[in-house]
Amino acid sequence: MTSPNGSTDVLRVEHISKRFGTVTALRDVNLRLAKGEVLGLIGDNGAGKSTLMKIICGFHQPDSGRILIDGEEVSVKSVDHARSLGIDTVYQDLALINELSVYHNMFLNREPVRFGLLNNRKMRALARAHLDDMGVHIPSVEVEVAKLSGGQRQAIAVARSVYSRSKILLLDEPLAAMGAKEGVQILDLVRDLKARGEVSMMIIVHNYAQILEVCDRVNLLQHGSITFDRPTARTSVQELTDLVVAEYRAARNGLRSV
Numbered sequence: 001m002t003s004p005n006g007s008t009d010v011l012r013v014e015h016i017s018k019r020f021g022t023v024t025a026l027r028d029v030n031l032r033l034a035k036g037e038v039l040g041l042i043g044d045n046g047a048g049k050s051t052l053m054k055i056i057c058g059f060h061q062p063d064s065g066r067i068l069i070d071g072e073e074v075s076v077k078s079v080d081h082a083r084s085l086g087i088d089t090v091y092q093d094l095a096l097i098n099e100l101s102v103y104h105n106m107f108l109n110r111e112p113v114r115f116g117l118l119n120n121r122k123m124r125a126l127a128r129a130h131l132d133d134m135g136v137h138i139p140s141v142e143v144e145v146a147k148l149s150g151g152q153r154q155a156i157a158v159a160r161s162v163y164s165r166s167k168i169l170l171l172d173e174p175l176a177a178m179g180a181k182e183g184v185q186i187l188d189l190v191r192d193l194k195a196r197g198e199v200s201m202m203i204i205v206h207n208y209a210q211i212l213e214v215c216d217r218v219n220l221l222q223h224g225s226i227t228f229d230r231p232t233a234r235t236s237v238q239e240l241t242d243l244v245v246a247e248y249r250a251a252r253n254g255l256r257s258v
């Protein structure tokens, strides 16, 4: 499927709605992600950002609407099913196993086996080569993940998704609870991946300056609906801030129900 700028959309979300009991988390959401693009998803707390990502990665089922991958409609039944379709998610809590080494985490559930035994030597060499290739600097791939910094853990989670040949990577607040240096490390990794053009990414970040730094386009989600979609080159931190503040003021003054 071709988007207005002539590129191919790897992901399209069409008319997705989702309710949790009486709460409408998403209403008639449309969104597209072009091949090799980095899309920033912003919005206030409770706007529906994580719910949208969780629907795309098969964690939640939508009440209505459809998802298309490379132009083909798919029903994403589970997180494992999403992975098999090339969609992977890096959450804040990462799903790494702290007690295991870096290289064991890199190959979790898909360890190379030789003569019925785990091939540790091969896993170590492959993990080292892949992390070096991605510019992720870890002192040793044998170190326990628990002993790494938040930024290093995040980088390993991203590297693992890329290694598993994901074509769509969803990053839910990858910079949350990170120091400035660690945050820069993750943003650099996103930039490197973007330069390779193999992975399309959707990223939730609360800091608008960081969104403008790494994303090609930004979508604003407000009360379950996309209200703004623009290339980052044609917006600013001020404009994004003003949009969110205006929405808040309208709600407070009773111009809009929340």
Ligand SMILES: Nc1ncnc2c1ncn2[C@@H]1O[C@H](COP(=O)(O)OP(=O)(O)OP(=O)(O)O)[C@@H](O)[C@H]1O
Pocket (backbone or CB within 6 Å): 020, 023, 024, 025, 043, 044, 045, 046, 047, 048, 049, 050, 051, 052
């Ligand atoms: N599993 C759930 N059960 C019930 N309500 C939920 C569930 N998940 C999300 N919600 C509700 O749906 C709405 C959207 O939540 P969501 O987590 O998607 O927002 P968000 O934009 O990611 O917020 P934040 O930036 O605070 O993480 C909120 O009102 C939230 O309380």
